[in-house]
Amino acid sequence: MISIPVLTLKRLPQYLELLYGFEQEGQDTISATRLAELTGVHMTQVRKDISLTGVVGTPKVGHKIKDLIESIESCLNWKDLSSAFLVGVGRLGSSLLGYSELKRKGLNIVAGFDSDPSLAGTLVDGVIVHSMDKFANLCQRMKVHIGILTVPADQAQSTAELMVASGILAIWNFTPTLLQVDENIIVEDVDMSASLAVLSRRLSEKYDHDSKQISKIDNYKNKTDQEKQ
Amino acid sequence: MISIPVLTLKRLPQYLELLYGFEQEGQDTISATRLAELTGVHMTQVRKDISLTGVVGTPKVGHKIKDLIESIESCLNWKDLSSAFLVGVGRLGSSLLGYSELKRKGLNIVAGFDSDPSLAGTLVDGVIVHSMDKFANLCQRMKVHIGILTVPADQAQSTAELMVASGILAIWNFTPTLLQVDENIIVEDVDMSASLAVLSRRLSEKYDHDSKQISKIDNYKNKTDQEKQ
DNA sequence: GTGCATTCGATATTAAAATATCGAAATACT
DNA sequence: AGTATTTCGATATTTTAATATCGAATGCAC
Known part of the structure; x- marks a missing residue:
């Protein structure tokens, strides 16, 4: 499987967002030129990005919107659901549990975990919350490989270590902490600070x-x- | 004022995070070499990034941690507070209102706004919530120029337009929507989808x-x- | 004090990303 | 039908970012 450049991967969801809109408006085709106008990305760049997903368009017409959506989604593996555990059911955590869009993006949060024992056994947006000591066991039994980290900064590193020890292969990290984990664990930071820095x-x-x-x-x-x- | 590359700007908060830690541990100096080890960024890259903030180190010793922090913070304009309005006091929005770290990063959320009238007049984490119709007026009177957008996707574009019409110059966008606003408005996306795509x-x-x-x-x-x- | 190791910071090289160019294919128009 | 125009998609160029190299400065050991 070919490696797609990070920057391309980050643009693909932008295109998708626009494509969903066009699909709903009943449009059938779209040109790379138009996508370029709307995203501000250069049109040759859009073409390259699209070609990396493996789809081909027709000259003068553009791309079939349905095909493009299909191609981008499957390229990102958003077509079939992956199970994930979320640790840290605070406000940020629970806002993710309630964010139904994630299912459309291939992510199925099957349980939450929190160190606060009073949350254990409760449902947040239909998702069961367990106490932390259940994590390792459930992770192995349910073969969950994606961990979402929404704990306070001071628990980030230790929680990440628990995740890795339990069989988590990819961590979606919402904390500002720079996690120190085995190098073949995939860590993807949602870096609010980075974004604020640029702003x-x-x-x-x-x-x-x-x-x-x-x-x-x-x-x-x-x-x-x-x-x- | 020189323009600092985006990728450098995104790395600076990472260094800061580590530096805060070292400062608390009582350390006095740090080398670019060590920062490189911890972040995974190449050491020459760390040097370039640091030099862009305008600080100089001493050979054999490294950089004074206090100076480095000072330099990065002032480079990012995190030393003096900028006022911001937040629109959309849902769970994501209110988690930001409660996120005290933002003040350390130069951002002071002075009010929240929501289309739900039952929230008007309430306090969320000590921040007053107003109804939407107050936005334009307060924005001009209080000379607020940063808007934080945490509304549902279908209200993102219209809310952004209201912000711009009210005098907002920079939008911190937490929605997946690609905002279409005047080109000299600064839009910075916290792009969860992009991050999930990479993962x-x-x-x-x-x-x-x-x-x-x-x-x-x-x-x-x-x-x-x-x-x- | 002298030599040695470390680190900075400037310059040079390499690699990667963004942009430009161009031919071919497909549709619409004459 | 033939021509013009749009758009794709491949290749080439430019720009930018990342990495490597090297001399100079500093502190430490001897």
């Missing part, structure tokens, strides 16, 4: 505020508003 | 399952376990 810096770069941020930004805003008129 | 694909690539996923993975697991012994 903060871009804002600084654009409005170049040294001390009186707000007023400078407001001046800028007024100026550009005037220019528009 | 799913990497898992597929590694265990190359065509039909009987689980058993194949388990076979692989057993095999590698045996190899280790």
Whole structure:
């Protein structure tokens, strides 16, 4: 199985999102050119990305939306459900348990786990919550290989170690902690801090505020508003 | 102000996370070499990243941890607080309201907004929640320029438009929707789908399952376990 | 103090990603 | 039917990011 570049993988769900919309609107085909316009990705890049999923289009027409969806979904292995355990049923954790879109993206959270014993046995959005000491056993018995990590930062590393010891092969890490695990464990960070870093810096770069941020930004805003008129 | 590459910006919070840890342990200095070991980033890359923040180290010793933290934080503009409004006080939204770490990352959520009128006037983690119709007015009066978008997907685009019309300059977007807004509005996506896409694909690539996923993975697991012994 | 090991930081090389170019195929228009 | 236009998809170029190399500076051991 060929290795698809990370950056391509990260763009594929963007295309999918648009394609679902077009499908609902009853559209039948879409061109890479149009996808490029809507995503801001260069059109040759869109073509490359699409060709990596293995689908072919027809000149002058574009791609059949159904085929494209099918191709991207199967490329991402979103067509059949993988079971996952979620550890840390706080607000972030439980918002994931209630996020039904995950099932459309190949992820089936079959149980939650939390160190708070009062949660044990309860249902959160229809998902059973167990105490932590059940994790290893259930993980092996149910052959679950994906772990979702939504615990507080100070428990992240130890929980990750428990996961790996229990047979988890891939960790979807929502904590800011840099996990130190065996190198053939797949760790994928949902890195809020990274995203915030980009936002903060871009804002600084654009409005170049040294001390009186707000007023400078407001001046800028007024100026550009005037220019528009 | 120089433009720092996105990929560097995304690595900086990782370094910070480690540095906070070292600081607490009472360490005084750290080498780029050591940071490279811990993050998996190449050591010359770490040096480049660090030099972009404008700090200099001393040969044989490394960098003073205090200086490095200071330098990265000010580079990301995390040293002084920026006010932000959050729209969509669901579980994801309220988990952000309760996430005190954001203040350490320069972000001060001063109010929440929700279309559910029963939430108006309530406090969530000490943050006041308003009804949506107050947004534009408060945004202008309080000169808030950062909007956090945690609404359901079908309200994402319209909410973003309201934000922009109200004077928001940067949107931190937690929805899977590709926002279509004026090009000089900064949009930064926290892209869960992108991250899941990478995880799913990497898992597929590694265990190359065509039909009987689980058993194949388990076979692989057993095999590698045996190899280790 | 002198030599040695370590680390910085600048420059050079390599690798990868993004963009541009171009021919071929398919449809629509004349 | 023939031509023009759009779009695909392959190849080539450019740009950017990652890695390697190397000299200089610093501290430590002797």
